[in-house]
Amino acid sequence: MxxxxxxxxxxxxxxxxxxxxxxxxxxxxxxxxxxxxxxxxSPDSAEQNEAAIVRRLDRLTRSLERLERDQEITTEALALFVRFWLTTTPPLPDDTYAAAKAKGKERYGGFVGTLARRLAKGTTLTKELSRDTHSAQHSE
Incomplete structure (x- = not known):
């Protein structure tokens, strides 16, 4: 040649x-x-690049779909909790409001602390729900 x-x-x-x-x-x-x-x-080079991009886009799409599902679960759980709490919690009398507010502040601090510990460990409600759902499906 x-x-x-x-x-x-x-x-x-x-x-x-x-x-x-x-x-x-x-x-x-x-x-x-x-x-x-x-x-x-090589004309194959462009096709290979396109195929690689398509694979990456597919992975990103699946990831976004999981995020969307998780967000939907979170929103629904929060909405159900708020509805339940509002329908079952009676209003406070005026004379106990200050004490309830102080107790609420204390409980909120505990909630934030627990949340921080769970997130630091990598424990999330989504993972627990996924694990519980998986266990329930296999036990049937």
Whole structure:
């Protein structure tokens, strides 16, 4: 096969990488450059890149779908709790309001502390629900 000579200027760092690869693999630099150009100019290269992008987009789509599902579960659980709490909790008499407010502040502090510990451990309600649902399905 007839060879044509080309002269090209590349960044010194890129040239050093090429040189190191040539020595490490014991392949002439020309052979590495030919392979790189062939790969770059190959029509399959674009198809391979597109396939890789499609795979990544599919993974991102699945991840977003899981996030959407988790958000829906969270919103529904919160809505059910608020509805239940509002329908079952009687209003406080005026003379006990200050004490209830102080107790509520104390309980909220405990809630935030517990939440912080659970998040630090990686324990989440979503994981518990997933595990409980999985266990319930396999026990049937």
């Amino acid at each position: 007839k060879k044509a000579k080309i002269t090209a200027y590349v960044d010194a760092a890129l040239f050093n990488e090429l040189d190191e690869l040539s020595v490490r693999r014991r392949i002439p630099r020309t052979q590495i450059i030919e392979a790189a150009l062939a790969s770059f100019l």
